[in-house]
Structures are given as C-alpha cells and as structure tokens.
Amino acid sequence: xxxxxxxxxxxxxxxxxxxxxxxxxxxxxxxxxxxxxxxxxxxxxxxxxxxxxxxxxxxxxxxxxxxxxxxxxxxxxxxxxxxxxxxxxxxxxxxx
Numbered sequence: 001x002x003x004x005x006x007x008x009x010x011x012x013x014x015x016x017x018x019x020x021x022x023x024x025x026x027x028x029x030x031x032x033x034x035x036x037x038x039x040x041x042x043x044x045x046x047x048x049x050x051x052x053x054x055x056x057x058x059x060x061x062x063x064x065x066x067x068x069x070x071x072x073x074x075x076x077x078x079x080x081x082x083x084x085x086x087x088x089x090x091x092x093x094x095x096x
Contacts, residue, residue: 001035008031011027
C-alpha cells in the first residue's frame, strides 16, 4: 500500500488535525514504515497456528464477596468539604 498526499489529507481530516508540509513528510515516512511492517507479518506461515482469543491463558481471579462492616453516615460525611446532616453538598451542574 502506498501512502500518498490524499491519504494523509484524509487521515488529517478524520482526526481533525492540521498538518503542515514538514509534518506531512514525517507522517508519510512513519505510516509507510508501519504498513511495511504489517505486510511483512503477512508473509509468515501460520497454517499450524491456532487462533487465539486472549494473549495468555490466565483467568480472572475473583475474591469471595463478603459483607463487611459499613461505615456510618457520620463517618462518611466527616471529611466532606460541604455536607448537610445526611448528604454530600456539591455545586449545581444542571441549569434549568
């Protein structure tokens, strides 16, 4: 695949970037190197390689779900910068 000016302009438009001529040459060079690398991977013989869904055989290790002693409302509100007797006070973010 050839990286040309039209491709770079299209990528710049899609990514909403402004690219000058110097940057365009650098980007062309970098993209061409990446594409060459990916094309090189396509030359590998993968006939006896099974597809992988995950990179490792590790699985998630979950801890047992246990009920712990919750903190009281007073303890929860104790370090809040602004609060009422029952709730945290936050700045209003929705305007009517």
